[in-house]
């Protein structure tokens with residue numbers, strides 16, 4: 120059975136993952152307005168990944184005999200100055216999520232919940248990949264600057280990304 124403290128930490132993180140889903144959905148809407156369909160595709164995959172991250176924890180809390188309590192999801196921003204500004208925010212956001220996941224692992228440590236710690240390892244590794252992939256797009260956007268041909272080439276590249284449903288845990 121999961122401890123109360125661990126259960127609360129997971130419930131908070133489920134909310135954070137659903138906020139991430141909402142944030143990427145808002146970014147997807149922004150890229151729709153720019154007609155950059157590759158960026159739209161990339162965001163759509165982020166949306167699905169974040170949903171899967173939330174559901175992984177949702178199922179885990181239940182499997183451990185805990186109770187999922189859903190809370191209100193904050194409204195995300197709706198407008199950005201440029202694709203570069205979007206990716207700057209994403210990198211900051213994912214670094215914040217990494218800190219939250221590490222905080223969850225700290226709670227697992229504190230309450231000596233080894234099962235939760237093992238489960239959280241998947242998320243810890245996932246954050247390394249998230250930061251790397253976002254950092255890659257951000258670096259390319261910085262190189263592109265104001266070159267619209269470069270932006271269209273990147274858009275084409277991002278259109279090729281496919282969603283692989285994550286196997287969590």
Ligand code: OFO
Pocket residue numbers: 136139168169172213216242245249
């Ligand atoms: Fe973007 O990461 Fe969830 O956990």
